Amino acid sequence: METLRVDDLITDEVRTVGISGHISPDGDCVGSCLGLYHYLKKNHPQVRADIFLEFVPEELKILPGAEAIRTAFTSDVETYDVFFILDSEKARTAGAEAMFDRARLRVNIDHHVSNPGSGEINYIVPDASSVCELMTDVLDFDRMDVSCAMALYTGIVTDTGLFRYSATSPKTMRVAARLLEFPFDFSALIEHVELERTFSQNRTLGMMLADSRLELDGRCIVCTLDHARMQKEKISHADTDPVVSQMNLTTGIECALFAYEPEEGTVKVSLRSKKTVDVSEIAKAFGGGGHIRAAGCTTKGRATEIIAQMLPYVEAQLKNG
Numbered sequence: 001m002e003t004l005r006v007d008d009l010i011t012d013e014v015r016t017v018g019i020s021g022h023i024s025p026d027g028d029c030v031g032s033c034l035g036l037y038h039y040l041k042k043n044h045p046q047v048r049a050d051i052f053l054e055f056v057p058e059e060l061k062i063l064p065g066a067e068a069i070r071t072a073f074t075s076d077v078e079t080y081d082v083f084f085i086l087d088s089e090k091a092r093t094a095g096a097e098a099m100f101d102r103a104r105l106r107v108n109i110d111h112h113v114s115n116p117g118s119g120e121i122n123y124i125v126p127d128a129s130s131v132c133e134l135m136t137d138v139l140d141f142d143r144m145d146v147s148c149a150m151a152l153y154t155g156i157v158t159d160t161g162l163f164r165y166s167a168t169s170p171k172t173m174r175v176a177a178r179l180l181e182f183p184f185d186f187s188a189l190i191e192h193v194e195l196e197r198t199f200s201q202n203r204t205l206g207m208m209l210a211d212s213r214l215e216l217d218g219r220c221i222v223c224t225l226d227h228a229r230m231q232k233e234k235i236s237h238a239d240t241d242p243v244v245s246q247m248n249l250t251t252g253i254e255c256a257l258f259a260y261e262p263e264e265g266t267v268k269v270s271l272r273s274k275k276t277v278d279v280s281e282i283a284k285a286f287g288g289g290g291h292i293r294a295a296g297c298t299t300k301g302r303a304t305e306i307i308a309q310m311l312p313y314v315e316a317q318l319k320n321g
């Protein structure tokens with residue numbers, strides 16, 4: 001695939017550029033949109049660039065330009081000269097598909113294997129760590145500014161889980177290193193964006209870790225939270241977010257199961273695994289799905305009952321693995 005250069009697409013006639021990404025935007029999605037936005041502002045000042053996203057996650061509002069992101073998918077521009085969809089295919093934006101389809105030139109940059117390419121110009125690299133890494137291919141380092149570099153660095157760091165996930169490559173590190181040549185406080189940025197939790201999240205995490213127990217000879221860690229306790233402790237769905245991944249960081253375990261009851265009679269289970277257990281198979285047996293190492297399901301019943309029903313599946317996999 002010949003490498004795309006954004007500067008070649010933004011000819012003198014281009015006046016309006018639309019930018020969007022996937023539903024439930026994350027650091028890579030917001031970072032790539034803002035990186036492109038700052039690059040256009042600096043190097044193509046005749047262009048009006050509009051970003052459309054479903055919302056901006058609280059922790060990402062620290063990024064310069066985040067306040068310019070539009071969360072309504074409407075515009076006085078009927079036909080954008082160029083429209084970029086980043087980190088998503090067009091069917092997974094929260095409402096940009098029609099604007100994208102109407103645009104004079106459609107560009108799609110993504111790293112999701114499942115994306116067939118939604119534009120006339122597609123730059124899809126499935127093994128790339130992040131779209132922000134891909135943006136460093138299509139933008140010129142020497143023409144970036146610090147706001148662009150901050151945004152792209154944020155996306156690389158969040159999509160690689162702090163340079164941990166297997167898609168992190170030597171190239172990922174090389175481009176991240178070049179972004180660090182721009183003067184910004186990367187320590188404070190990453191601590192805020194990736195590591196900080198709200199007080200409620202940390203409090204919930206503490207309670208849940210204290211409640212968790214080991215099963216199957218210490219190879220599976222489980223925790224349950226019933227609806228009455230959620231109400232009593234004022235625990236929201238978002239407060240439970242960090243629980244299962246922290247449980248999965250327990251020495252000696254192969255698998256972590258966290259079940260809670262968002263409503264009376266409804267159970268949500270988050271499953272994580274290390275090496276041997278395919279949690280997507282287990283989630284599927286309970287009407288859910290996901291990936292080999294991270295999956296989930298929502299089902300009827302009580303949290304404790306569902307966990308008791310799931311453990312034999314884990315045990316069977318541990319025996320076979």
Ligand SMILES: [Mn+2]
Pocket residue numbers: 028029087111129130131159
């Ligand atoms: Mn991504």
